[in-house]
Amino acid sequence: MMKQSIAHIIKTKISGAVSVTGAGVLFLIVFIIDAVHKNLEIDLGLISQLRNVFVVLAFIGLYIFLQSIMPRRSVNPLRLFGIIFMTLLSFLAMSLVIALISINGFEALEKQLIPTDYLTIFFANIVSIFTGIVAIILLYTIAQLIFIKQRKGTKRNLIIFLVILGIASLSVWNQEPLESTTTSFVFFVIAIFAGIANSFKFTWIVYLSKREKLYSIGYSFLLFVLFIILNVTLTESGFINRSLLYYHYPLQYFVRIIAIFSVIYFGMSFVVSLFHLPTAEAFDRKRIELSSVHNLSRLITRVFDFKDLVQTVTNLTIEVTEARSAWLEVIKKNDAGDGAMEFELVALKNIEPAEIDIITHPETGLRRHIIETKKVVVIDEFVRDRRTRDISRSVKNIGSLIGVPLVSQEQMIGILYAAKTMEFGFDKEETELISTFADHVSIAIENSRLIEQSIERERLQQELMVAQKVQKKLLPQRLPEPKGFELDAFSAPAFEVGGDYYDVIELDSNRLGVVIGDVSGKGVSAAFYMAELKGIFQALSKSCTSTAEFLVKANNALYGSIDKSAFISLIYAIVDTSDHSMHLSRAGHCPMMNLHNGTVKLHKPNGIGLGLTGAELFDEVIEEEKIPISVGDVCVFYTDGVTEARKSDGEEFGTDRLVTLVTKHKEKSPRELRSLILDEISAFTGSDSFDDDITIVILKRNSG
Amino acid sequence: MSDFSIKVRNENPVHVLELKGYLDAHTAPKLEETFQDLINKGHHKIVVNCNDLSYISSAGLGVFMAFVEDVREQKGDIKFSNMSQKVYNVFDLLGFPLLYEIFKQEGEAIEKFNSVQSE
Structure with a gap:
């Protein structure tokens, strides 16, 4: 894409260079022919025709060259005005120079113009080429002005004008310099009318700001006057006009038509700019409104920084309403229950927080009126309005005030305020504008909050995942394999982390400690106590004999x-493998x-x-029980997550189901029994996840 | 989630809390609020009527533990009554009957408060 455009530019530059060189050569040939013609006073016939064709070709070459160096699609009309102005000035400067140099000029002879000397031929050539260039630049630039706001027919009208301009110019191809025919005059008039038809295209003026419109008025008027002067310099007997007539009659026609067209165009442009001036302000405001909405829509994509968002919103409010100061307060947390709302001032501009406190005071201030009505509140006369009369004594420099509730999903999320020094500062349009603006702001703020929340949630989730990993490490990674016994254990938290704990530890060569515990509550707090419990067990179990x-x-x-x-709650067993x-x-x-x-x-010693x-x-209550374990005996330790596993209708799994299950599968290994229990619970609750932390430790005596 | 509701009844000088439904980790804060409110108002003689309480979890039991010390310091107490067998089993498993007075009927619990007061 980029390469292509560079290639295109190079191509244009080359063709421009070639054309300008070609044009130069052609102009030189024409000059030589003219010089020779002066010596040999004979009819050149075909050569004369060729010479005229060369002039046309040379100007086409110049046009191609100009096109390669002129700004393309310049969107700024004032810049185009500048180009036209400079071009005109240089032409007038040339006219001045010509007027100051004494040139002998031409002799009029039977509708022919005979140059009196070589210098006259030289200057006639130079003046004609220069004037031709000026005309081309003017036409090109005005065409660009017309094309700034292209409408249906714009291009067609211009092409019609250009075609008629060409025909009118060519209609004088074979005429003598001082000869004029009705046909060519008619074409001349038609061309002027075609020009007028193009002089109604002033849509570009509408889109200028007030300042630019003032410039446009000045420029148009100046150009209008300068073009009248230009037309005067092209009068019949002047040297420039005679040079053109001598050099190339069609060129003279071309230049004259464009000169008259320009007077009309800039005259019209002046008048239209003048007429658009009264609406300029309204247009400017609409434009600011549009650009602020545009800014806001960009804002919505920038909602990652809440502070940045609210400050920009406040600044934009001032920009949109031309207010002196603005501020934004948001509701911290909308406790649905008691309806009490806590407001937080998040951004302000050109006002003191102390003043805001007075204006928005929950009891005496404006805020309650906005909360009550949930509508825009406009105070036209801050000092006299009954709602603000009392607070106006403490706050200076406020004439009028507006407060707009920010509402998202039918919930008020904040209030946007703007204040002006003058009274009646917020008219109907402005109130509507700021309300529309507030709708956008609400969405942006809500989005920002949602993003913040989801980031926070994501962070917490990550932390919990870490906690989960850590907690899993707190449970035994491998179970001991005491002689003659078989062990299996399972534990799963209801959430990421839980409060269930179990451990199996070899106290000495023939004593095995089995512990299972359940911290009250669930989740993070339970997980912390579970970790503490593990510490206590690891520290104390080996030093306790009972x-x-x-x-x-x-x-x-x-x-x-x-x-x-x-x-x-905890249960602790010491298994003696010797007895x-x-x-x-x-x-x-x-x-x-x-x-x-x-x-x-079920063994349930007191405790x-x-x-x-x-x-x-x-200490008084605690008991210790001694239980013999025979070959084939099974001991099942569990937490209440097992027996209190609930169906959707509230029915609990209960102890009896567990008893039945254990009795039925007494031949199974602890691992098999454990998975049977879990399957049974899942089948009972109809869910694969558990509502409560669940832990099972099973010990079975196999032999000896 | 599960439904849980509390009705507070003034049986001067005793306040009776009628618990209904499931008292678990989700609903425990509601009970906590009620207790805090009673204590803030200086009511320290509390009977918890468990007639309509269908389930209590460890988090629910924790609420009583959180406040019992405070009310006893103020010469008050938390007593229980009208417990279903199922709820009683949970209390019993943890040894709560050793820590709290549990009565069959609400009237007995109130009576107990009043008899201590008249001593």
Whole structure:
């Protein structure tokens, strides 16, 4: 794409260079012919015809060259005015120089113009070429002005004008310089009318700002006057006109038509600019409105920075309404319940926060009127209006005030204010404008908040994933394999992290500690206590000879140090592989389910949950049970997530189902039994996920 | 989620909380609010009527633990009554009957408060 356009530019430049060289050569040939013609006073016939063709070709070459150097599709009319102005000035400067040099000029002889000397021929050539260039530049530039706002027919009208211009010019091809025919005059008049038809294309003026329109008026008037002067310099007997007639009659026609067309065009342009001046302000405002809406739509894509967004909104409000000051407050959190709204000032411009506090005061200020009506509130006379009369004493420099509620999804999310020094500063149009603006702002703010929220949510989610990984590491990575026993364990939190804990530890060569616990509550807080519990277990279990002793010590460590509302239920068993027995103590936890010689028994020694009460009561209540374990016995430790797993209708899985299951599958290995239990729970609840943390530890004596 | 509601009844000087539905981690804050409100108003003699309470989780039990110390310091108490077997089992498992007085009927609990007061 880029390469192509560069290639195109180079191509244009080359063709421009070739054309200008060709034109130069042709002009030189014409000059030589003219010089020779002066010496040989004979009819040149065919050569004369060729000479005229050369002139036309040379100007076409010049046109191609000009096109290659002139600005293309310049959208700024004032720049085009500048080009026309400079071109005209240089022409007038040339006329002045010609007037100052004494040139003998031409002799009129039977409708012919005879140059008196070589100098006259030379200057006639120069003047004609220069005037021709000026005419081409003018035509080209005016055409660009016309094309700034192209409409249907614009191009067609211009082409008609150019064609008639060509025909009119060519109609004098074979005429003597001082000869004039009715036919050519008629073409001349038609060309002028075609020019007038193109002098109504002033749509470009409409889109100028007020300042630019003032420039346009000045420029148009100046050009109008200068073109009248130009037409005067082209009068019949003047040297320039005679030079043109002598040099090339069609060129003279061409130049005259364009000169008259230009007078008409810039005269019209002056008048139209003048007429558009009164509406310039309204147009300017519409334009600002449009550009502010445009800015806003860009804003919406920039909503990642809330601070940036609200400040830009405040600045734009001032721009749109031409207010002196503006500020924006948003509702921090809309507690749906009590309806109390807390406002936060997030951006301001040209006003003190103290003044805003007075104006928006919840009781005496303007805010409550906006909240009550949920509509735009306009204060035309700040000092006299009953709503602001009292606060106006403390706030200076405000004449009128507007407050617009920002509403998103039928919920008020904030208020946008603007204030002007003058009274009646916010008319109907402006109020409507600022309301439309507020709608856009609401969307932008809401989007910004949603993005912020989702980023925050994403961050929290990441943190939780990390916590989950860490917590998984807190549970045993591998279970011990005590001789004659088989073990299996499973634990899954209801959320990312949970409060269930289990551990199996080899206390010495023939004693195995099995612990399972459940922290009250769920989620993050439970997870922290679960981690603490793991620390306590790892630290105390090896130094305790009995299960009750461990629970007493654990309660001492926890009671008073954890939150009052938090507690931990725990069951601790020490399995002796030498005498095949189990010591069991329980602190508020679910019973241990023991399948002994084919029947299930729930063991529930007394004990209060950890962290619920001090040593006095806890130590008194705690019990320790000794249970024999025969070959084929199964011990199932679990948390209440198992028995309290609920169906959608509220029915719980319950202990009985678990008992039945264990009894039925007593031959199965702990691993098989565990997966059977989980499958049964899933089938019961009709869901693969659990509502509560769920943990199962199964121990089975296989042999010896 | 599950429905849970609290009705507060003034049986001067005792306040009775009638709990209904599922008291779990989601609904516990509601109970917490009610307790805080009663305590702020200086009511420390509280009977929790569990007649219509269908489920209580550890988070629900935690609410009582959070406030019991405060009310006992103020010579008040939290007592329970009209517990279903299922709810009682949860209390019992954790050893709550050792920490709280649980009555069959609400009247007995109120009576207990009044008899202590008259002593």
